[in-house]
Amino acid sequence: MMLSIVDYKADNAAEEFVKSLHETGFGVLKNHPLQKDLLESIYNNWAGYFSSENKQDFHFNVDTQDGFFPDTVSETAKGHDKKDIKEYYHYYPWGQCPEALREEVHNYFVQANELASTLLDWVEKHSPADVAVNYKAALSSMIKDSEQTLLRILHYPPITGDEEVGAIRAAAHGDINLLTVLPAANQGGLQVQKKDGSWFDVPGDFGCLVVNIGDMLQEASGGYFPSTIHRVINPEGADRSKSRISLPLFLHPRPDVVLSDRYTAGEYLDERLRELGVK
Numbered sequence: 278m279m280l281s282i283v284d285y286k287a288d289n290a291a292e293e294f295v296k297s298l299h300e301t302g303f304g305v306l307k308n309h310p311l312q313k314d315l316l317e318s319i320y321n322n323w324a325g326y327f328s329s330e331n332k333q334d335f336h337f338n339v340d341t342q343d344g345f346f347p348d349t350v351s352e353t354a355k356g357h358d359k360k361d362i363k364e365y366y367h368y369y370p371w372g373q374c375p376e377a378l379r380e381e382v383h384n385y386f387v388q389a390n391e392l393a394s395t396l397l398d399w400v401e402k403h404s405p406a407d408v409a410v411n412y413k414a415a416l417s418s419m420i421k422d423s424e425q426t427l428l429r430i431l432h433y434p435p436i437t438g439d440e441e442v443g444a445i446r447a448a449a450h451g452d453i454n455l456l457t458v459l460p461a462a463n464q465g466g467l468q469v470q471k472k473d474g475s476w477f478d479v480p481g482d483f484g485c486l487v488v489n490i491g492d493m494l495q496e497a498s499g500g501y502f503p504s505t506i507h508r509v510i511n512p513e514g515a516d517r518s519k520s521r522i523s524l525p526l527f528l529h530p531r532p533d534v535v536l537s538d539r540y541t542a543g544e545y546l547d548e549r550l551r552e553l554g555v556k
């Protein structure tokens with residue numbers, strides 16, 4: 278398994294990127310158009326949010342899933358029995374958000390959605406004909422005007438030693454959605470599982486962009502694009518005392534979008550959220 282870093286501006290970027298998605302479920306981009314200083318500012322401002330007491334004022338709505346998910350309710354990955362060591366905020370443009378943070382996070386949301394649309398066009402263009410024929414609509418059209426796409430601002434607190442034995446920052450899981458756009462975080466720890474079950478570190482300095490296939494695109498492509506299992510491991514040494522912030526954008530189709538002969542996007546999402554215990 279190889280995970281090379283693709284230059285977004287290179288002539289063969291689309292081809293190389295889609296090849297990586299097919300072979301590994303992941304693609305890493307450098308020289309992409311998302312603004313580094315905007316990301317840095319979001320990381321700083323949300324670190325402030327997570328360390329403030331009033332974060333509880335934005336407690337998530339169970340029905341609509343927007344807002345703050347404290348560590349007491351944050352996910353237990355499918356097939357695991359220990360909660361992840363994390364708390365997070367789900368930002369949707371229509372959802373609750375601290376007003377002082379809304380503008381910049383929305384700005385990022387729009388930029389990242391535009392980029393995702395381009396990347397889905399790349400995926401479509403470089404899908405083999407026998408795979409593309411099964412797409413029920415153009416891939417980029419599936420996320421257009423979707424109210425389900427969500428930006429997750431994740432905070433993994435410092436490791437104190439009081440954590441449940443065996444718990445890690447994010448247990449092994451696949452993402453539910455179509456595609457995930459994930460800027461390299463302010464700390465390492467993200468790992469991808471190889472076919473033989475072993476793990477390797479996702480490369481990328483701050484400024485690189487990690488993109489991965491979710492279960493919905495695996496479903497829509499009949500498995501040609503694999504939704505690869507990944508996890509976030511706990512830091513060692515001096516890094517244990519540091520928070521990690523990351524910012525995955527989960528591209529979700531509108532609920533009425535037909536993914537395959539088996540599922541619409543809405544049916545698929547409901548089933549998975551119930552399994553996660555958050556719905």
Ligand SMILES: O=C(O)CCC(=O)C(=O)O
Pocket residue numbers: 429431447452459462467507508509523524525
């Ligand atoms: O924090 C990360 O780097 C990855 C997070 C992740 O995989 C997720 O929230 O689904």
Ligand SMILES: [Fe+2]
Pocket residue numbers: 450451452507
């Ligand atoms: Fe994930």
